[in-house]
């Protein structure tokens with residue numbers, strides 16, 4: 001056991017971490033501390049290893065080099081309180097599982113068991129998580145019939161029901177309209193403010209969450225930069241990372257990145273300026 005008091009420990013600590021698949025290095029020499037209550041945005045083009053980093057923290061992906069700790073413990077063990085919002089896929093329309101059951105899955109592996117006390121405690125926690133995301137009206141309906149925004153609120157509830165110290169979000173705003181993007185970002189921000197939960201938020205688009213973000217981790221081509229949004233999201237830093245001229249424009253409190261897509265010849269844009277407004 002570590003003798004460092006819990007309040008002095010970062011929520012997430014990464015040291016000298018490297019991950020490669022075949023000849024392709026996703027990132028190497030990654031050092032990162034994320035403090036309790038901190039909101040870290042993880043940005044980078046397609047395939048830069050953002051989701052893989054979350055999987056390493058979840059203990060689903062091994063780390064060939066370096067170490068990772070969540071609240072002082074190795075990932076994958078017992079007693080970790082990690083909430084996870086996986087990359088959004090619309091749930092199958094035929095899925096008859098109800099919202100309450102989907103949220104309850106977030107308690108699987110928790111310690112209060114299946115006795116009467118366990119069942120009533122579980123029900124209470126699920127109801128509280130559903131209240132917190134404002135999903136009471138549809139929580140008993142089959143999830144396959146709900147809209148993308150409603151499903152996403154329930155996924156947020158599922159990620160919060162276990163009272164996480166660390167919340168890992170993999171593009172939780174994908175395919176949501178602006179109103180739902182705002183609602184889901186506010187729920188996540190509220191959680192870290194009220195419970196000191198560290199948030200690691202993978203996204204292609206920083207603008208919808210810019211007002212919440214404390215720091216950015218930007219991954220490109222095996223390299224990375226970490227810092228406050230202004231320290232990372234500027235022309236000089238991104239040009240260095242991409243190895244070509246990138247223009248970062250700040251307009252009306254938003255950040256627009258030009259040139260990054262063509263620098264990598266990607267199929268998909270990763271900063272969709274038109275949607276930012």
Ligand SMILES: Nc1ncnc2c1ncn2[C@@H]1O[C@H](COP(=O)(O)OP(=O)(O)OP(=O)(O)O)[C@@H](O)[C@H]1O
Pocket residue numbers: 021026044045046047048049050051052053
């Ligand atoms: N288990 C694995 N085996 C081999 N290659 C993998 C494995 N997991 C991921 N990769 C590859 O590693 C790269 C990074 O994947 P990852 O999903 O982490 O990227 P990402 O930054 O989240 O991308 P996107 O923005 O497209 O979601 C991809 O090229 C992917 O195909």
